[in-house]
Amino acid sequence: MSTVKLTVNGKAVAVDVEDRTLLVHVLRDHLNLTGTHVGCDTSQCGACVVHMDGRAVKSCTMLAGQADGASVTTIEGIAKGDELHPMQAAFRDNHGLQCGYCTPGMIMSAIDIVHRHGGQLDEATVRHELEGNICRCTGYHNIVKAVLDAAGRMKVSQAAE
Amino acid sequence: MGVEGIGARVVRKEDKRFITGKGRYVDDIKLLGMTHAHFIRSPHAHAKVKAIDSSAALKMPGVVAVLTGQQLVDDKVGNLICGWAITSKDGSPMKMGAWPAMAPETVRFVGQAVAVVIADSKNLARDAAEAVVVDYEELPAVADVHAAIKAGAPQLHPEAPGNQVYDWVIGDEGATDAAFAKAANVVKLDVTNNRLAPNAMEPRAAIADYDAAEEHFTLYTTSQNPHVARLVLSAFYNIAPEHKLRVIAPDVGGGFGSKIFIYPEEMVALWASKKVGRPVKWTGDRTEAFLTDAHGRDHVTHAEMAFDANNKITGLKVKTYANFGAYMSLFSSSVPTYLYATLLSGQYNIPAIHAEVVGVYTNTTPVDAYRGAGRPEASYLIERLMETAARQLKVDPAQLRRSNFITQFPHQTPVIMAYDTGDFNASLDAAMKAIDYAGFAARKAQAKSQGKLRGIGVSCYIEACGIAPSKAVGSLGAGVGLWESAEVRVNPVGTIEILTGSHSHGQGHETTFCQLVADRLGVPISQVSIVHGDTDKVQFGMGTYGSRSAAVGLTAILKAMEKMESKAKKIAAHALEASEADIVIENGEFKVTGTDKAIALPMVALAAYTAHNLPDGMEPGLKESAFYDPSNFTFPAGTYICELEVDPGTGKTSFVNFVAADDFGRLINPMIVEGQVHGGLVQGIGQALLEHAIYDANGQPVTASFMDYAMPRADDVPSFNLSHTTTLCPGNPLGIKGCGEAGAIGASAAVINAITDAIGKNNLEMPATPDRVWRTIHAA
Numbered sequence: 001m002s003t004v005k006l007t008v009n010g011k012a013v014a015v016d017v018e019d020r021t022l023l024v025h026v027l028r029d030h031l032n033l034t035g036t037h038v039g040c041d042t043s044q045c046g047a048c049v050v051h052m053d054g055r056a057v058k059s060c061t062m063l064a065g066q067a068d069g070a071s072v073t074t075i076e077g078i079a080k081g082d083e084l085h086p087m088q089a090a091f092r093d094n095h096g097l098q099c100g101y102c103t104p105g106m107i108m109s110a111i112d113i114v115h116r117h118g119g120q121l122d123e124a125t126v127r128h129e130l131e132g133n134i135c136r137c138t139g140y141h142n143i144v145k146a147v148l149d150a151a152g153r154m155k156v157s158q159a160a161e
Numbered sequence: 162m163g164v165e166g167i168g169a170r171v172v173r174k175e176d177k178r179f180i181t182g183k184g185r186y187v188d189d190i191k192l193l194g195m196t197h198a199h200f201i202r203s204p205h206a207h208a209k210v211k212a213i214d215s216s217a218a219l220k221m222p223g224v225v226a227v228l229t230g231q232q233l234v235d236d237k238v239g240n241l242i243c244g245w246a247i248t249s250k251d252g253s254p255m256k257m258g259a260w261p262a263m264a265p266e267t268v269r270f271v272g273q274a275v276a277v278v279i280a281d282s283k284n285l286a287r288d289a290a291e292a293v294v295v296d297y298e299e300l301p302a303v304a305d306v307h308a309a310i311k312a313g314a315p316q317l318h319p320e321a322p323g324n325q326v327y328d329w330v331i332g333d334e335g336a337t338d339a340a341f342a343k344a345a346n347v348v349k350l351d352v353t354n355n356r357l358a359p360n361a362m363e364p365r366a367a368i369a370d371y372d373a374a375e376e377h378f379t380l381y382t383t384s385q386n387p388h389v390a391r392l393v394l395s396a397f398y399n400i401a402p403e404h405k406l407r408v409i410a411p412d413v414g415g416g417f418g419s420k421i422f423i424y425p426e427e428m429v430a431l432w433a434s435k436k437v438g439r440p441v442k443w444t445g446d447r448t449e450a451f452l453t454d455a456h457g458r459d460h461v462t463h464a465e466m467a468f469d470a471n472n473k474i475t476g477l478k479v480k481t482y483a484n485f486g487a488y489m490s491l492f493s494s495s496v497p498t499y500l501y502a503t504l505l506s507g508q509y510n511i512p513a514i515h516a517e518v519v520g521v522y523t524n525t526t527p528v529d530a531y532r533g534a535g536r537p538e539a540s541y542l543i544e545r546l547m548e549t550a551a552r553q554l555k556v557d558p559a560q561l562r563r564s565n566f567i568t569q570f571p572h573q574t575p576v577i578m579a580y581d582t583g584d585f586n587a588s589l590d591a592a593m594k595a596i597d598y599a600g601f602a603a604r605k606a607q608a609k610s611q612g613k614l615r616g617i618g619v620s621c622y623i624e625a626c627g628i629a630p631s632k633a634v635g636s637l638g639a640g641v642g643l644w645e646s647a648e649v650r651v652n653p654v655g656t657i658e659i660l661t662g663s664h665s666h667g668q669g670h671e672t673t674f675c676q677l678v679a680d681r682l683g684v685p686i687s688q689v690s691i692v693h694g695d696t697d698k699v700q701f702g703m704g705t706y707g708s709r710s711a712a713v714g715l716t717a718i719l720k721a722m723e724k725m726e727s728k729a730k731k732i733a734a735h736a737l738e739a740s741e742a743d744i745v746i747e748n749g750e751f752k753v754t755g756t757d758k759a760i761a762l763p764m765v766a767l768a769a770y771t772a773h774n775l776p777d778g779m780e781p782g783l784k785e786s787a788f789y790d791p792s793n794f795t796f797p798a799g800t801y802i803c804e805l806e807v808d809p810g811t812g813k814t815s816f817v818n819f820v821a822a823d824d825f826g827r828l829i830n831p832m833i834v835e836g837q838v839h840g841g842l843v844q845g846i847g848q849a850l851l852e853h854a855i856y857d858a859n860g861q862p863v864t865a866s867f868m869d870y871a872m873p874r875a876d877d878v879p880s881f882n883l884s885h886t887t888t889l890c891p892g893n894p895l896g897i898k899g900c901g902e903a904g905a906i907g908a909s910a911a912v913i914n915a916i917t918d919a920i921g922k923n924n925l926e927m928p929a930t931p932d933r934v935w936r937t938i939h940a941a
Contacts, residue, residue, distance in 0.1 A: 018284065034189035035182015037414075039362045040447040044867035047362060075182035088180040092172055095836050099667030100179030101362040101414030107180060123880065130875035134867065136362050136415050137667045139843035139904070140875040142836060 004064045008033070009077030015064070023067050024048045024059040027074060035075035035104045039134070046133030049105035049112075050074045056112035058132075075104035078111070086153035087111050087146075096146030098137035109133050110147045111154075119155045121148060166680035167895075170832040174686060175671040184412045187366040187381045188444045195368070196225050198430060198443040199286035201276040201293050202452065203268035206302035206524035206860025207315060210266055210275050210295065218278060218292040223285035225437050227293060228429070229276045230265035238262065238432055239398040241425065243489035244640035247327050247498055250517070255327040258318025258522065260488035262398075262425035262432075268297070269317055269487035270526050271862055272452025277429055279437050283444075302524035302860035306461055306482040309523045317487060317522040326485050326494070326520030331502045332575050337515035340476030344467035348550040354538045355927045356459035356484065356854040357847075358870055359531045361666075363414020364445040365454060369430035373438065377405045382427050384410040385420045385664050386704020389641070391696050393423045393491070400431045410694040413666035417844070418530040419454045420666065421706050422491040426453070451865040456854055457531020459484035460497065460538050466546050472554055474509055474565050479516040479542065487522060490529035494520070499577075499637050500535030500625075506574035507543035508585045508621045508798060509565040514575045524860035530706065532844055532905040533624070540622040544910035548618065549923055558914070559593060562621050577637075578625055580796050583824060587886040589621060591822035592800035595882050601804065604817075613806040614938075615817070616919025620801045622907035625794040626899035627892075628707030633793075644790035645709070646702050647717035649725045651783040653770040655749075655763030657684070660692045660786075662702010663714030668901065669833040670710060676829055677715055677895075681722055682762060683748040700786075708899030711829060712795045716893045720787035729765050729783060735776045736760050736768060795890045795898040799823035801842070803911040807919045812935030814850060814916060816879035821907075823883070826890040826898035834900045835883055841904020842881055847873035848905075849912035853928050871928070 005014045008031060015030045027033045027050065038060055039047030048060040051073040059072075078085040087107050090096065097103040113129045114121065126147045127140070135143060165171050178184050201213075215227035241260040248254060263274045275295055280286035301315040308314055309324040317324055341347060361383075368381040378401050384390050387408040395403045413420060426443050434441040445453070460481050467476035483497035502516040533540075547565075551558035566585040573579045593599075601617050608615035628634070631642035648660040659674055670693065675686035692698050705714070726746060733751035734741040737758050745754050752759040765783070768774060772781035804817040821838055828834045851871035855863040864870035889896030909927060917923050920938050 020284070028189075033182070034186075035184070037186075037363070038188075038446075039364070040867045042447065042866050042868050044872075045362065045447075075180075079181055084180065091180050092176040095173065095832050097176060097179055098669070098836060098840065099362065099415040100175075100184045100412065101186065103179050104182050124876075127876040134362065134872050134874060136360055136417070136844075136872070137840045138836060139839035139841070139873075139881070140878060141839040141880050144875065144880065 002065055004068050006067055007071040009073055017064050019065060021064045022060055023062040023064050026064045027059060033074050033076050037101055037104060039102065044134065045102065046109055047102050047105040049108040049133065051108060051112065056109050075108060085111070087150040090146040090150035090153060094142050094146040094149055096138060096142045102133060102135045106133050106135065106143060110150065113147065114151045114154050119151045121151045123148065165676055165686045167676055167827070167829050169676065169830065171672055171676055171686065171830055173669050173672045174675065175669065186363055186412045186414055187368060187383050190368055190381055192368060192370055192440040195440040195442050196279045196281060196437060197283040197286045198433065198441050199278045199283070199290045200274040200426065201278065201290050201295060202272045202274050203297070204271060205268060205297055205299050206271050206304070207300040208268050208297040209300065210264055210268060211298050212296040213276055214294040215276065218289040221289045221292060223281035224289045225279040225281065227276055227278050228433055228436065230261055230263035233261060233263055233432065234265050236432065237399055238428065241488065242393065242397045242491065243494050244491050245495040246638040246640065247329055247494045249327045250330045255494055256321035256325065257489050258320050262428040270524050271860060272449070272526065274425055277433060279433055279441060304523050304525050304856040304858060304860040306484045306521040306523060309521050317524065321522055324522040326489065326522060328517065328519050329498050330515070330517045332515040333513055334515045336513040337476045337478055340513045341467045341478065344475060345470040346468040346554060348466045348468070348546060348553050350546050350549050351463050352542055352545055353926050354458045354460040354541060355848060357457045357531055357852050358451050358854045359417045359419035359454055359457060360450065360872060361415030361417055361419055364447060364450045365420065365424065365426065366444040367427045367430045368440060368442045369434035370440040371434040378431055378434070379407045379409065380427060380431055381409045381411060383413050383420050384408065385413065385416040385666060385706055387664065387694055387696055388662060388702045389704055390423050394428065394431065398428055400428065408696045410664055416666045417532040418457065418534055418706060421704070422455055422529055424453065447867060448865045451862065451870065452526060455490045455529035456486065456526050457528065458538060459528050462542055464542055464546055466550060468550065468554065472556060472561060472564060474511050476513040477505060477511050479505060481516070481518045483518055483520050484523055484525065484528055485520050486525045486527035488527045490527040493527065493529040495639065496530050496535045501539050503577045504536050504539035504623065504625060505543060505576055507540065508567060508623050510567050511575065525856050532841065533902040536624040536902065537845070537906045537909065540906045541910045544620045544622070545913065548914040552923055558619050559589060559598060562619065563589060579793065581793055581891050582888045583796060583798050584886060584888050585621060585798060588799045588822040588824055591884050591886055592802045592820050595820040595822065595884060596802045596804055596818055598802065608806055614809055614919040615804070615806045616915040618803045618911045618914025618918055620907045620911035620914065622903065623796055623798040624902060624906050626708035626797055626902065627712045627791055627795045628709050629713055629791045630793060631790050641703070642790065643703055644788050645713040645717040646700065646786065646788045647721045648786040649718065649721040649784065651725060651766045653767050655766040657689045658692055659689060659718055660699045661714055661718060662699055662704065663710040664694050664705045666705070668705065668710060669830065673711065673829045673833060674715060674718060677718060678722065681726065682746055684762060708797065708901035712890065712893055712897045712899045713789060713791055715897065716791070716895060717787050717789035719894060720789050721785045724785035724787060725783060728785065731776055731779065732765050732768050733760050736774070791892055793892040795892055797823065797825050797898040797900065797903050799903060799907065801907045801911040803915040805915045805919065807916060807934060809938055812931035812938065814929065814934065818882065819879050820882040822886060823900065823903055824886045824888055824898070825900040826887065827896040828885065837900045838883055838904045839881055841902060842908045843873050843878050844905040845908025846878055846912055849909040849927050849929060851877060851928050
């Protein structure tokens with residue numbers, strides 16, 4: 001057993017876990033942040049993507065201990081109160097989700113994609129970058145639309161800040 | 162239509178919880194004192210279970226129990242059933258091999274459970290499972306249908322000699338033979354419809370909670386049809402009587418058919434919860450999904466089509482071998498028969514059809530309905546045949562289709578279905594225009610100058626949806642009626658709750674069903690709630706599959722609404738001292754037509770519940786229900802055209818354009834309909850290019866994770882160009898046909914027709930991987 005200290009969605013937490021515990025299980029089972037999902041166990045589907053120190057990571061492929069001391073943001077932590085993150089709003093407005101299971105990971109990956117490309121995105125780039133997130137419902141058409149839409153919205157909201 | 166009524170692109174009400182991480186799926190639920198189950202599964206495709214030694218596991222800390230198949234037998238828990246009876250051509254019933262939820266004696270596919278460990282945590286259960294020693298005696302196994310029907314093949318079930326489930330026929334053999342005898346041309350084709358793994362993103366899960374004081378079970382489960390689950394668990398599996406079993410399907414992360422069925426894991430969790438006296442949770446991992454979720458497709462077919470001298474189809478002969486896997490899953494028997502062969506007429510006038518389907522057991526995961534269920538196999542076969550015929554007869558493939566289209570409705574096919582309406586020319590025209598079919602030759606030449614092989618492929622699909630009416634499916638062997646129920650509750654403050662037996666696992670019912678209410682009453686959808694997925698709340702329902710929720714489920718809501726509105730009008734007329742016939746409903750008010758007299762819905766509702774001043778003899782309250790059983794299937798149809806390029810050096814396919822023109826009848830929410838089409842198209846494209854659940858000759862699965870099974874990813878597929886043509890379905894008052902499966906039904910043939918057009922060779926099996934395409938290009 002080890003104690004892992006994290007900042008999750010801005011809040012300091014410490015959890016005692018078995019050394020083999022994965023980050024996703026700390027989030028889901030210990031912190032009750034069940035928005036982060038497990039879809040494949042092999043680091044392929046991206047349903048478990050969260051941000052660690054501002055970078056998208058697959059939380060099913062990291063031991064909790066590897067995240068010790070890090071700042072983790074999950075899907076539950078990106079809206080400002082009732083104000084959705086522009087990526088969340090774009091997924092809703094573009095019907096970028098159906099069953100919702102892959103959605104949190106998609107949104108967390110997509111935010112990272114926009115950040116890494118400085119908002120300069122086209123369809124081919126978005127499709128290539130989303131390779132590590134699998135969706136079985138939407139056929140990706142509206143997810144791609146949502147990410148491109150959000151890239152514009154995020155630029156506007158950054159300019160406003 | 163109003164901003165939130167029928168036809169409006171209303172943003173989904175349910176989205177907020179999903180985009181903020183507040184969805185509530187089964188694995189998100191924790192109960193006090195909950196234990197965790199881990200199944201011990203066979204590593205062998207076929208073996209005798211000689212002994213199970215759990216003594217070491219039972220000594221491990223946190224282990225509550227290790228339960229085996231023999232204990233299930235001892236407790237008289239029933240075997241899994243198949244709910245659709247099929248009769249072979251010799252009059253004998255289908256041969257159903259016994260399928261216990263955990264195998265006491267013989268395992269017949271890799272992944273079949275033999276025991277379960279119940280422990281305080283998931284990790285402890287998993288650790289303890291490693292310590293359980295199962296002694297297997299391996300038996301010869303067979304995975305391929307042709308190998309399974311050979312003399313001397315390993316035999317799976319004593320009930321099914323020769324591994325044959327059934328040998329079933331449909332159509333008029335004599336008339337078909339006569340058509341072939343007179344044919345000017347005969348086109349022949351062998352096709353394999355590759356086995357697929359459904360792969361909803363949420364793995365299956367179950368939590369069973371037994372209350373010993375009340376002798377009552379609660380089951381949280383990843384189900385598309387919780388009421389059917391309760392019925393089957395009660396009536397056939399001897400778990401508990403229906404009033405002592407509550408089944409809840411909360412948010413469910415995709416289904417595509419795979420969550421229709423009642424699986425061993427739910428049964429075992431319920432039984433184990435009573436045995437250990439604590440709640441039991443099981444959440445599958447992805448490999449368990451590959452091993453145990455019912456697979457789809459897996460047909461091997463030889464077909465021949467007869468043409469007269471004018472290129473009119475005169476006959477069709479089909480022989481299909483359908484791989485059932487090791488056991489008959491819940492609706493498996495109906496998929497390659499009444500959901501497949503009844504659609505073999507496609508969009509075409511075919512005077513004579515004869516089809517024979519041989520169902521075969523193999524040592525593989527059971528096969529059942531997966532998005533489209535039988536109809537993709539039929540559509541793929543017919544559309545590959547039409548393309549093959551066009552090439553052989555040297556006519557334009559679009560024109561060959563057009564000259565054989567059914568244009569008069571209703572149309573009785575030779576294989577049971579009576580198409581009610583359609584306009585196949587309209588959807589073909591729309592798709593050809595959208596892709597600039599006329600300009601293709603120039604684009605092909607241009608691509609050739611750049612060293613690329615460009616091809617175009619047409620697919621004109623039709624499907625039978627709704628999966629109804631009850632009388633018809635009953636006459637064909639279905640074990641249940643396939644109606645839908647609804648209840649409309651107007652609360653005393655005028656808000657509305659709609660209870661439905663349909664289940665949403667991505668389809669957006671919480672929005673579309675509200676749109677009907679908004680349309681009829683003129684109230685905002687924020688005042689309407691949809692209640693579904695809980696047998697304690699909704700009395701009964703048949704669930705969601707077969708593109709049936711709008712055509713059947715929403716019509717049931719309409720019927721209940723009409724009853725509610727009728728009563729509300731009486732109350733309004735009484736309050737306004739007007740004639741009931743003069744009352745109209747507009748903008749949430751009941752108005753006396755031609756006057757300014759009106760009473761708002763909340764006041765009508767309040768009057769219904771205070772009951773201080775109701776018409777004489779009227780019962781208080783404002784709540785109505787309806788059961789709706791449609792008069793026919795619905796027949797969505799359309800044309801998909803795919804244009805792509807093949808790199809002859811690598812065999813890699815790149816999409817240039819993909820257009821879809823669908824006729825779904827009336828659309829409730831076009832945004833949601835388009836989403837359904839996009840998703841279906843990618844499942845069809847996935848089958849055509851990427852996906853294949855592969856077994857080796859000994860029944861070992863080769864593709865049991867996302868590392869091995871190629872799921873379509875964002876950069877594998879294009880964006881789509883969609884359009885709609887409309888003929889309203891005459892079979893239901895809303896004119897809806899359904900849209901959930903069309904994409905998966907029509908897309909794969911369009912892709913393979915395009916690739917084979919590009920490379921100039923007709924024979925190419927799915928999935929058309931670069932390797933396979935390259936080999937086909939360069940084959941002698």
